[in-house]
Amino acid sequence: MPGIVPGTEWAAYYDDLVAEFGLTIEATGPNFGSDALLDTIADTPALATFMGGQTRLVWPAGHGLRRIPVTNPMPVYPHSLLWHAAAGGGFTMRRGRTRSRRSSAACARTPDA
Numbered sequence: 001m002p003g004i005v006p007g008t009e010w011a012a013y014y015d016d017l018v019a020e021f022g023l024t025i026e027a028t029g030p031n032f033g034s035d036a037l038l039d040t041i042a043d044t045p046a047l048a049t050f051m052g053g054q055t056r057l058v059w060p061a062g063h064g065l066r067r068i069p070v071t072n073p074m075p076v077y078p079h080s081l082l083w084h085a086a087a088g089g090g091f092t093m094r095r096g097r098t099r100s101r102r103s104s105a106a107c108a109r110t111p112d113a
Helices: 009-021 034-043 080-087 090-100
Strands: none
Touching: none
16 A cells, blocks of 8 residues: 555544454555456565455456455545535535444445355
8 A cells, every 4th residue: 555644634534444354455656457366466465455345357267366355344445425526416415324323234235246
């Protein structure tokens, strides 16, 4: 996760994620894109990554990678609520929906296979 700037909301999010789940986050180096990331993960069994369920990928043949939905708890990135605001009024509607729900599991969705 290159580019984590100390003292930002993103840094706090990743610090909390590390503390809660005992993860190590690689924050050095440039971002060479999904293809390079998948190649690295395929070559290093100790590595894993999070990707959105709707992320479109050209699945690399022969890599032996698996996509596993993460639930209970489901990570919610800090920008995910605001990301949808460009839909015109979507932020107000979505903010109201999230306030009215007690469980994030109700909002969870499994990506199509």
